[in-house]
Amino acid sequence: MAPEMLIEAIxxxxxxxxxxxxxxxxxxGMTLFVLLNPCVKYPYFDEIQAALREGKTPLQALEHFFITxxxxxxxxxxxxxxxxxxxxxxxxxxxxxxxxxxxxxxxxEVVSMISQGSTMSTLNIPLxxxxxxxxxxxxxxxxxxxxRGDKVPEEFPDNDGTNACAFLCVxxxxxxxxxxxxxIGGSKKLWQNICEVxxxxxTEFPRVVNPYRNCEELYxxxxxxxxxxxxxxxxxxxxxxxxxxxxxxVFSQKRAD
Numbered sequence: 001m002a003p004e005m006l007i008e009a010i011x012x013x014x015x016x017x018x019x020x021x022x023x024x025x026x027x028x029g030m031t032l033f034v035l036l037n038p039c040v041k042y043p044y045f046d047e048i049q050a051a052l053r054e055g056k057t058p059l060q061a062l063e064h065f066f067i068t069x070x071x072x073x074x075x076x077x078x079x080x081x082x083x084x085x086x087x088x089x090x091x092x093x094x095x096x097x098x099x100x101x102x103x104x105x106x107x108x109e110v111v112s113m114i115s116q117g118s119t120m121s122t123l124n125i126p127l128x129x130x131x132x133x134x135x136x137x138x139x140x141x142x143x144x145x146x147x148r149g150d151k152v153p154e155e156f157p158d159n160d161g162t163n164a165c166a167f168l169c170v171x172x173x174x175x176x177x178x179x180x181x182x183x184i185g186g187s188k189k190l191w192q193n194i195c196e197v198x199x200x201x202x203t204e205f206p207r208v209v210n211p212y213r214n215c216e217e218l219y220x221x222x223x224x225x226x227x228x229x230x231x232x233x234x235x236x237x238x239x240x241x242x243x244x245x246x247x248x249x250v251f252s253q254k255r256a257d
Contacts, residue, residue, distance in 0.1 A: 002026035003066035004101055006059075010067065022101040025110065029096025033072060036086055036093060043072040069099045088116070129199050131161030131168070134206075159206040160215065166224035167209050171201045174235045208233050 002023035004012050012019055030043045040046070044065060051061030064070075071094075074082065082090040092113050098104045105113070134157040142152055161168065175197050212231050213219065219227070221240065228235050 002101070003099060007063050007066050009063070019101065021107065022104050025096050025104045025107070026098075026101075028110065029093045029104075030072075032089060032093035032096065033074075036082060036090055037075055037078055039075055039077060040072075046073060066099070071097055088113070127195060127199050127202070129202050131164060131202060133203070134159045134161065158210060159203060160210065161202060161206045162215055163218055164206050164209070164213070164215075166219045166221045167213070167228060168202055168205060170221060170225045170228060171205045171233075171235060172198050174238075175201060177236065205233075 003026070004010055004019070005015070005023050015023075033043050034040060044062060047065060047070075048058045048061050051058070051064075065072075078086075092110065095105050095113070096110065138157050145152055176194065179194065179197060209224075209228060209231070212227060213224075225235070225238070225240065229237075
């Protein structure tokens, strides 16, 4: 039951039809919470059990949580799912579970969010190429040459992306930023061709940096960026900062946002 319907201190004196709809949205949010956290029997289960051990009633516990605006605790067990596969549903439950009824979405908005979540791509978008694609193609070509009894060519692929992760990340980030600016300017739709952009960088950019990098060495992002800038490759001027994500925060809602 929604806080404004259950707790006397914040209970609505007279609930209208719209008030009841907003309360139903809270209930939908709590239903989604249980679906997103299968190991929890019901919202606030752990908190209520702790309150019972202290001699409090469930209603007293809920009154404290609602007045202090504390949402039920999400188990760490599913945080990685909340931040990846279940991300869109997790966002919906958080929007529905607003303590201020006026901030909760309307039914039509919830339906729209569910529809968008069901049609959008997942956060893990498979690409057609990888850093190893050129070597895989080269190996297949060599195997065909050997099977014919011909001489194996001495030239080696110039777009080998082995150990080029940092370089590719810098270039892809630059292209995404440029893509975003063009989208805001109205010349392109944001993310419309982002897979194509990433695949093109993975396939072509190693040719630009391979003559200057040690392909057997692992570079951090800053070192890769500095090398890219030093050889005059197209990439913007950026400042870098680092935030260390500890323990299960890596898979949290905050990390995803």
